[in-house]
Amino acid sequence: MERQRVRLVDSLRGFSLFGILLANLLIFQYGMFGKDLISFYNLSDFNFGSYKFIQVFVEGTFMPIFTFLFGYSLIKLVESIREKGRKSRWFLVRRFLMLLTLGLLHSTYIWEGDILTFYGGIGFFLFFFINRKPKTLIIWGIVLLLLITVTGYGKYEETEKEKTITASYVEKTTDIYKNGTYSEIKDHRNNGEDPLTAMFDEDTIPSFFIILLLPFVIAPLFLFGMAAAKLNIFAKPKEERNSYFKYMLIFIPLGLILKIIGHLAEKSDWASIGVMSGGPILALGYMAAFAYLFSSHSQALPFRAFESVGKLSLTNYIMQSVICTTIFYGYGLGLFGNFGTFNSILIGVVIFAIQCFISTMYLKKFKRGPLELLLRIVTNFSWNGRVKTK
Template sequence: MDSTLHSSTLAATTDQAPQPVSRAERTQTIDIIRGFALLGILMMNIPGFGQPWTRWALIFGAPGSTDYYTAMAVETAFSGTMRTLFSMLFGAGMLLFLAKKEDLASGQSVVDYYYRRLLWLVLFGVINGYVLLWTGDILYFYGLCGLLLYPFRKMKATHLVIATVICVVLPFARGIQSNLEFRAKRTAYLEAVKVEQQQKKLTDEQKKAKEAWLEQIKWTKHDPKKEAEIIKGMQSGYGAVFAKLMPRNVNIESRGMYYDFWDMLGMMFLGMALFKIGFFSNKLSASLYWMTLSLGYSIGLLLGNIQFMDQAAMFHDPGAYVDTHFFSVFALYDLRRGATAIGHASLLLLVYRSGVVPWLMKALANVGQMAFTNYLMQSIICTLFFNGYGLGYYGKLAFHQLYYVVAVVWVFQIIFSVIWLQFFRFGPFEWLWRSLTYWKLQPMRLRTEPVAAEPQVTLS
């Protein structure tokens, strides 16, 4: 067992079956970071809940507008970073879960509980996608990626960082390849146009090259007809929305898994490494946190702003962008989001240490303690608010107005979490997940004296 698994997070499990973690044994800083990520992830998901993807062409096509500046702030400082924090904390949570004896007094190995827990998580992800109808679900992917983490639990932090780099390099190489293929299509298109300008007949291959490029850049142009079709479908009844989203969900949970697997696994490895050195549990010096804050934001925010401006240039004129940008900064996506995420976590830890806003830290910790419930609650609230079988606001709000909805949901979830935890040990979906994991109904109501507990179990 790694020496950095601090005794404060360990539980007495030698003489009884495992039980959910008590409040006294939770690592509050981890709950704070998780709560921040949980609230922040809605900032990234809300466009998918409330608008068709065709709106991005309008947003990037209106520089100086409220929507444009809203998108700039969100994309620069938050895009991808909340999922990164969740992935990191998921890796840390795996170590916390396994920080006990391999075999319990009940005769069952902790590994059995670990894999059973993950398989239930996969099922919850399927329900989130196919019942709650949220196509941006992450539970399914996390459950599958988590199945691979166990063999790496005893790996040294330095080796986990190396594993992270390997996982990040693979998407980087794929991004470079995609960029080269994109440029090749542009070159073939320009050659076909040149032949046309010479009033020569195009070959079948040149015709296909021209069509391929025009098809490739269709997503950068606003298509009112396509937008109206999407909005009509999403404002229909449950059955119609289900049928419309089914192909997308299937594609995301099959082909999408292939593309997103490495970046999620890499961030989980990084989270395991950071946990082992005491980063998430507030064990490092203030000077180190200031350093990670400065480096994280310097690298991450700079790259984030460049990426946003490149996106705007791509939407404005994809041909000119390809002609003038030999290297696409989008290939540095994982570096950008990882650096910014570490900056966010460092800032939260420094604020927590300062004691300046204890009420805010407590609020975030409450939300983080109920992260699983709050995550699924966001799907329930937003699909009922936007889809046709609910209030039907899909496509009716401007981009910046979506964040009014985000603010309302934040306030509700903070208040709900505070009130709920006054009476219960954990959220309703946490209770269900743990009961299924241990195949035994877990005590729900808050007790004055906490029962013996297992190591902290986390959504991420």
């Protein structure tokens, strides 16, 4: 008998996918490097305001929610396997390797903004924490968060060489992604000519150091999610309602203040601290607010729609890439670079609404999505996707 899914967690996962889509639309439309060189695209004041809205309220905040839930689900998976008398190690190894494989296929053939490869890779790092107590996980999470805050102090000025390389790459990317064929776009994405290759030069060591730190920016949310699962948080939303409200009032204002300071004072020594620490903190606030509303309105249509998308999160994540690359790339509608950030928000809402509808209809006939079933088959090493009781 399979353990019952935590509805709030599925609904939160769907909610996070909505935010991830809105944030990723900046990359779909402007490219991985173009989204941070937005002046190249000469946005109107209205579209620039929409761009800043996404940066403050969405970007760097919804991915940590998804990360938190990855850690949460990891512990629940381990508990489920152990309840059947099996050791979890090889189940997890297969799962992480499959995520790595799906991520590599996704980034090579569809879109460069993949996160599955990162999740599969960091999963092996999480082995060291699976058997730790909740208190230990929380302490490690706080320590890593503080470490990132400290190392984020100071500003890094790009060299003229770096600026030239990035601007040239963005210009070339815009032309190819907007007008190129599928093969041309794939070759450009995978040929290793992006500005990151310059980070191996001796004058770009600081920026390469920042790239190395990125996994540790996300790691605290994995650990907090694992601790939450061990404490069985989210299992009884109505009983935890007051706690959600308290955390919402603390983390949302704090996260927003940090992110706003980070974006308003981009050239200050504190900017990176605000952006890097503000995102995860705001994520905790969003989760608390969502859980607070869910605790009294769990049967409302929006929450049930989010839940449906969340149950099919892997399939829906990949489909977002397929849909959006078709809209923006040359082998589709070719709207790359000139669609507008406000319009991208609107199209994001439409795409997600369609995913909500299709996911709800799909789950009336099937229990799992195609990619969810594939991952389950590989993880459990069983054609029916079930863990054999020992």
